[in-house]
Amino acid sequence: MIAKLFRFKGGVKPDSHKDVSAAAPIRVAPLPSHLIIPLRQSARAMARCLVQPGQTVLKGEMIAAAEGPLCTAVHAPTSGTVRAIAPQPVPHPSGLPAPSIVIDPDGQDRWIERRPFDYSAVPAQETRNYLRDCGVVGLGGAGFPSHVKLGPGEKGIETLILNGAECEPWITCDDRLMRERADMILAGAAIMRHIAGARRILVGIEDNKPQAIESMRAAALKLGEPDIEVVAVPTRYPAGGEKQLIRVLTGIEIPFGKLGTHFGVQCFNVGSAHAVFRAIAHGEPLISRVLTLSGNMAHAGNFEALIGTPIRELLPLAEPRADTDRYLMGGPMMGVALLSLDTPVIKGTNCILAGSPTLFPPPPPEMPCIRCGECAKVCPAELQPFELYWFSRARIFGKAQEYSLFDCIECGCCSYVCPSRIPLVDYFRFAKGEIWAREKEKAAADIARERYELRLAREEREKADKAAKLAAKTEAGRQKAAAALAEVAKPAATPEEDAKKALIAAALERARAQKEQVHPENVSNLTPEQQAEVAAIEERRAEIREMAKPHLRQDD
Amino acid sequence: MNNSPYSLKPASVQSVMLRVLLALLPGIAAYVWFFGAAILVQIALTSIAALAAEAAMLALRGKPMRQFLTDGSALVTAWLIALTFPSIAPWWLTVLGTLLAIIVAKHLYGGLGQNPFNPAMVAFALMIVAYPQLMSQWPAVGATDFAAQLNAIFGARQLDAMTMATPLDALRTVLRDPEQRAAIAGLLGSNATFGNIGGKGWEWVAAGYLAGGLWLIQQRIITWHMPAAFLAALFAVAGIFSLIDATQFAPPLFHLLTGGAMLGAFFIVTDPVSGATTPKGKLIFAAGIALLTWIIRTFGAYPDGIAFAVLLMNIAAPLIDMYTQPPVFGHKRKEEEPR
Numbered sequence: 091m092i093a094k095l096f097r098f099k100g101g102v103k104p105d106s107h108k109d110v111s112a113a114a115p116i117r118v119a120p121l122p123s124h125l126i127i128p129l130r131q132s133a134r135a136m137a138r139c140l141v142q143p144g145q146t147v148l149k150g151e152m153i154a155a156a157e158g159p160l161c162t163a164v165h166a167p168t169s170g171t172v173r174a175i176a177p178q179p180v181p182h183p184s185g186l187p188a189p190s191i192v193i194d195p196d197g198q199d200r201w202i203e204r205r206p207f208d209y210s211a212v213p214a215q216e217t218r219n220y221l222r223d224c225g226v227v228g229l230g231g232a233g234f235p236s237h238v239k240l241g242p243g244e245k246g247i248e249t250l251i252l253n254g255a256e257c258e259p260w261i262t263c264d265d266r267l268m269r270e271r272a273d274m275i276l277a278g279a280a281i282m283r284h285i286a287g288a289r290r291i292l293v294g295i296e297d298n299k300p301q302a303i304e305s306m307r308a309a310a311l312k313l314g315e316p317d318i319e320v321v322a323v324p325t326r327y328p329a330g331g332e333k334q335l336i337r338v339l340t341g342i343e344i345p346f347g348k349l350g351t352h353f354g355v356q357c358f359n360v361g362s363a364h365a366v367f368r369a370i371a372h373g374e375p376l377i378s379r380v381l382t383l384s385g386n387m388a389h390a391g392n393f394e395a396l397i398g399t400p401i402r403e404l405l406p407l408a409e410p411r412a413d414t415d416r417y418l419m420g421g422p423m424m425g426v427a428l429l430s431l432d433t434p435v436i437k438g439t440n441c442i443l444a445g446s447p448t449l450f451p452p453p454p455p456e457m458p459c460i461r462c463g464e465c466a467k468v469c470p471a472e473l474q475p476f477e478l479y480w481f482s483r484a485r486i487f488g489k490a491q492e493y494s495l496f497d498c499i500e501c502g503c504c505s506y507v508c509p510s511r512i513p514l515v516d517y518f519r520f521a522k523g524e525i526w527a528r529e530k531e532k533a534a535a536d537i538a539r540e541r542y543e544l545r546l547a548r549e550e551r552e553k554a555d556k557a558a559k560l561a562a563k564t565e566a567g568r569q570k571a572a573a574a575l576a577e578v579a580k581p582a583a584t585p586e587e588d589a590k591k592a593l594i595a596a597a598l599e600r601a602r603a604q605k606e607q608v609h610p611e612n613v614s615n616l617t618p619e620q621q622a623e624v625a626a627i628e629e630r631r632a633e634i635r636e637m638a639k640p641h642l643r644q645d646d
Numbered sequence: 647m648n649n650s651p652y653s654l655k656p657a658s659v660q661s662v663m664l665r666v667l668l669a670l671l672p673g674i675a676a677y678v679w680f681f682g683a684a685i686l687v688q689i690a691l692t693s694i695a696a697l698a699a700e701a702a703m704l705a706l707r708g709k710p711m712r713q714f715l716t717d718g719s720a721l722v723t724a725w726l727i728a729l730t731f732p733s734i735a736p737w738w739l740t741v742l743g744t745l746l747a748i749i750v751a752k753h754l755y756g757g758l759g760q761n762p763f764n765p766a767m768v769a770f771a772l773m774i775v776a777y778p779q780l781m782s783q784w785p786a787v788g789a790t791d792f793a794a795q796l797n798a799i800f801g802a803r804q805l806d807a808m809t810m811a812t813p814l815d816a817l818r819t820v821l822r823d824p825e826q827r828a829a830i831a832g833l834l835g836s837n838a839t840f841g842n843i844g845g846k847g848w849e850w851v852a853a854g855y856l857a858g859g860l861w862l863i864q865q866r867i868i869t870w871h872m873p874a875a876f877l878a879a880l881f882a883v884a885g886i887f888s889l890i891d892a893t894q895f896a897p898p899l900f901h902l903l904t905g906g907a908m909l910g911a912f913f914i915v916t917d918p919v920s921g922a923t924t925p926k927g928k929l930i931f932a933a934g935i936a937l938l939t940w941i942i943r944t945f946g947a948y949p950d951g952i953a954f955a956v957l958l959m960n961i962a963a964p965l966i967d968m969y970t971q972p973p974v975f976g977h978k979r980k981e982e983e984p985r
Contacts, residue, residue, distance in 0.1 A: 099975070104653055183649070259653065333975065345976025422653040450652040455713055457659050458759035461918045464657075464866070472975045474924065477967075494974045502651030509657040510759075516649050 096341040098334045100470040101326040102503045104259050104423070106298060111384040112262040114391035116270055119407060121195050125167050125398030126178045126434040128190045129154050131233060135161035139191065145172045150202045150375050153191055156222050162235045163223045167377040167396035170195040181419045181436060185429040193398070204373035214240075214285045217370075221285075224369035225376040225437075229361030230330075231420060233438040236362050240285045243351025247286040251339055251357040252279050254295040254302060255323060255330030258421025261441040263380040264360050266392040268295065268302035272309035275360050278367030280315055286356060290317035293360070294335045297322040327423060328501040332357045334470050346497040361440075376437060383408035385418075385444035395435050401442055402431035410444040418443040422450065423502040457510035465504035465514060471497045475504040475514050482521035487528075490521050498522075567603040574599035659758070663718025665867055666913065669858030670725055673909065676854040680847030681733055682790030687799055688728040688740050695741045696724035699748035707753065719758050723747050726766035726913060730906055730953070731773070732784045734798040739780055743769035763960045764920045770953040782949065784812045787847040813848060813904045814949045817896055852908035859912025871928035872921070873911040877902055879936035887944075901940065905950040910935070914952065920960045927963075927970035934959045 130136045137154035147153055147166040154164035170193045177187035209217040218237040226236045230253060240247075252275070256264040268275060279291050293310075295303050306320045323329050323338050333344050335357060342353045350356040361379060368374045377397055384390035388409040395404055401417065410417075418425035419439055428442075465475035473494055481490035495518060504514040574596055677685045700720040704711050724744055731740050751768035755761045774781040785795070862868045884898035901907060906914070915921065915932050922931035935955045942951025 102655070104655070337975075343976040343978065345974075348976070418650075418652065420650075423651045425650050425652065427649070427652075445652060453648060453654060454658070455710070457713070457717065458757065460659060460662075460719075460759045461921075461923050462662065462867075463869070463918060463923050466923070467866075467869075470975065472972060474971065476923070477971075493971070494977070497974050497976070500650075505654070506651050507655050507657060509659050509662050511654070511658070513648065515651070519649070 095321070095323060096338050098329070098337045098470050099472050100468045100503060101328060101334075102468050102506050103326055104506065106325070107260045107384070108262050108265065108298065110260065111382050111390040111392060112265055112299075114262075114266075114389075116263075116266050116380050116392045116394050117407075119393040119395040119399060119404055121168060121197065121199070122396070122399045122403040123195075124173065124400070125170075125193045125195065125396060126190050126400060126432070127153070127164055127167070127193065127398040128178065128180045128188050128434070128436060129164065130180070130188045131161060131227070131235075134158070135235075136189075137161055137164045139175055139189075141172045141175070141191065143172050143174050146170070146196075147172060147193065148200050148202045150204065150377060152223065152375070153193075160235055160238060161222075162225045162227055162237070163375070164191070165225055165375040165377050166193055167398050168193070168195045169198055169200040179430040179433045181426060181428060181433045181439065183426050190434075206373055207370045209281060209284065209370055214242075214287070217285050221366065221369060223375075224365075226362065226365050226369055227376070227437050228359055229365060229379055229437060229440070230332075230359035231424075231438045231440060233436070236282075236358065236366065239350075239356055239358065240282060241351070242287070243349065243356075245351065245354050247288040247351060247356045248290070248354035249340060249356075250279065250283050250286060250288040250291045251336060251355060252291060252293040252360050252363055253330055253332065253335050253357050254293055254299075254306065254360040255335055256299070257296055257325070257327045257330035258423050258425075258441070259327075260384045260443055261382050261421050262384070263382045263392050263440050265299050265302050267364060267380050268299070268360055269305045271364060272302075272305040273312065274367045274371075275363045276306070276309045276313050276315075276318060277371065278363035278365070279318070279358075280313065281366055281370050282358065282363060288356070290319070292339050293318070293320040294323045294329075294339050295320065296325040296329055298325040327503070328470055328499070331470060331499055331501060333499070346494070379435070379437060379439065381435065381439050382441040383444075384441065386411045386414045386446040386449050387444050397437055398434045400432050400434055401428060404435065404442065405431070405444075408444075411446065413446045413448070414444040415447055416445045416450075418445060423506070424500065453511050453513070456512050459510055459512060462509060464507045464509065468503040468507050470501060470503060471499055473498060475518075478521070479512060479514055479517050482517040485521075485524070487521055487525050491525065495521055495525075571600060571603045659717045659719065662867055663722050665865055666722050666862065667718065667725060669862045669865075669867075670729070670855075670913065672857045673729070673851050673854035676847075676850040677729070677733070680787055680790075680850060681785045682795050683792050684785065684795035684799060685728065685733040687796065688731065688733050688735070689725055691737055691799075692724035692728045692740050692744045693721055695744040696720040696727075696748050699745050700753075703749055703753035703757070707757065709757065714758065717758060720748060720752075723752070723765045726909075727769050729909060730766060730770050730914075732781060734783060734785050734795055735780055737799050739773060739777060743773045746772055759919055761919055762963075764914060764917050764956050767914060767953040767956045767960075771957055774948060774953070778948075782812075782815065784815075812949060813900070814943060817900075848905075849903040852903045855908040855912055859908070862912060862916075868912065868916040869925070869928065871925055872916045872932040875929040875932035876911045876915050876936045877907075879933035880907060880940055883937055883940045895944065901943070905943070906952045907939070910939070910952040910956070914956060920956075920963065922963045922966045922970070924967055924970040924972055926972065927966040930966050930970065931959055931963060934962065 129139060135158055138157045139154045141147060141153045147169060149166060149169045151166045152163050153166050156163045173192040173194045175189065175191050178190040178192065179185070180188045180190065182188070207217070207220050218240055221240070222235065222237040227233045228236060228239070254264055254268050256262070283291055293306055295306065297303070303320060303322050310318045310320055321339060323335070328334055329338060336350065336355050337343050340355055342355060344350060344353060365376045369376065378394055379397065380392055380394050382390070382392050383404060388411060390408050393404065393407060417428045417431065419428055420426060420441055422443060425441070425443060459476050459479060461476055463476065466473070469475055477493050478490055478495055478498070481487070481493065498518050500515050500518065502515050505512070508514060577592070577595070674685065674689070697715065697720055701711065701715055704714050727740060727744050727747060731743060747765035747769035751763055751765035752761050859873055863870055863873070880901050881898040884896065884901040887895040888897045915935050922928050935952070938955035938958055939951045942948060942954055948954070
């Protein structure tokens, strides 16, 4: 039993707005007209595509394989045909398109053969690989691969924490999942505990979700497993932040740059545990998730949607009101405004929030900072945001780092309370971005210098080669011309005719020699087969050159 | 396109400043009750001067007029100047002080949020150095004849009838004269000047400021750190010295309830722009002001030392902040390491 809860400093209490959608049971969203499944999963992970346009795929079939340590596999969310593999809009603040697989469903929803995975009979590493190949990632938003987090780490995991806090306003998908599928969540958690070799499971749920707490407690009782405890934590944003929840439940503070495993704890979203359960018990890879459609909508609710469903096709389910002026992916505190409604649902999409000028009024004009310190009072990372603001604004990035800029979790509490309406988090994102860019630039400069030196050496070598070849060819041409001239110089049979012939022959010979010089390729005197082969090779070369063109342009 | 967070708490600089003004009202009411309506005239004068100077400077600096003129910060400065200057000071003295505060101390340093010194205290310090005589003529308790007060502010000054030494001045006079020192206890206990604790009338004004200040803490406009550290440090240092020699040093409660101590504790020391900001820094900053105040009051040439004490500590505020940065989440004591 947990003796007492700990407190994290700071935090705010925005209106929760959860009642708008909390009462709506999870409904399965209809099959969309097409699905867009991005291959890129994070800045450092991009899955390797396994399918080609035109290929038919089954529901749950792996269409891209995990490549690299932080990558997971990608699966077809339904059966159908691969339409294209091309850049598509994705939910990223940059708005840049990313390579994705587009699938046209055939409407039959035919599954691959599904088999439960006997995790108790194999080593944990094999189960982790299985989860990776099932595409299981954290469903709380960040989408970090679950198999990596379940790894042994330095000290092993003693406590597994399930995050059901769901502290962002409006969002209710985890609430509904816990109310409706508590058994599966806890079964998944038990499996994860087995893989990680942990002792106990703590489920943290904000106390504004009494039904979810009750349902999870009942499920824990039913499961009859020891050391599973469902804990109600005080409702205060961002109680669902990983570090904040770990602090509240265990008292452990995980500093920036350290992972839970360093301290023997690891934290998973309840949705992730549910996904683990489905993968292990039913052999179903992660191809759908529950998300909330709320905000400025007439029928807000919770829906189980296929990964890859275009947002545009989901919206009619909740009927956005006419004055909706934007859509957010995520909650109002940390969500990202969608630049395109063709953006698909991804594994981290927990909410689509319709905004309106009345719901999220444009912020009043920014005033100067009066150092009132309200931001420092609410900062859960216990930073001094106004100091970071001065440094970020003045581009004194070294000082900003000294004042722990990178400990900022961008929860938005500081901007939320600032009486001067300064978009503090924006300043911090800017400063972080600049620092990253500078570090990248430095690294890139080092690489570029190396590459430049190599290129110089290569060009030098090629020049020498070319000159040698050219010299050889020219020499050969001269010799031939000389031979022809010698022929001409021979005494003629009929002097006039022969002289004419000889002149023509010499001219031809010269032309030939010249041609050879200009086009020094070994393509004369070939059989038709050889010529055909050469033509084919030339064609391929041209194609490659064409393909390489944009790349070359970028390089220049 | 703005970024997250999209929902914001309804808060504004204007509402902060307005609540500070509201919190001054109980003190002002007591002021009017005991010392007449002259203070209201002064508040009107400084307010008009402050807004005019603010508008002129905003226009010169090309800043959005509406946004900044309505933020209330100039009014807070104006009211504090009115409350720290003698209420029967000539009109040009308070107006000049206000103009200097807004134009020099505030806008020449970059306007709202940029001033390293507390503008109201700059005004007070400059004026008391330039016009020590005029800055020391305080109204007598009960001399509330409004016509006479108006005359003092705007017209010919015949002050003898209506002014009176403030408790701090009276105390100073007594303390300077070795023959009278023995009488200090009696003086403090019963004299008409000294009322019950901190000076007749003044202690009630101080009580009004205390009430307003506590409300500001409840409103989360200020934190408890600065008032508590200031009052505790002033009490401590005065207490220690009055224990050592009660004939030479005034008792601690007198210090707390007289002069600008209570107004300073809740409304002047707590100015966020020019003060320290970290929790520990706030304690050091406010305690430093208290200590300097007591030293200037006791040994200095001026009757009340809060203005100079505040300005001196303003200089030290950035340094204090630098050395008192609180630990960040996860980077604390070793005992927080896993068990």
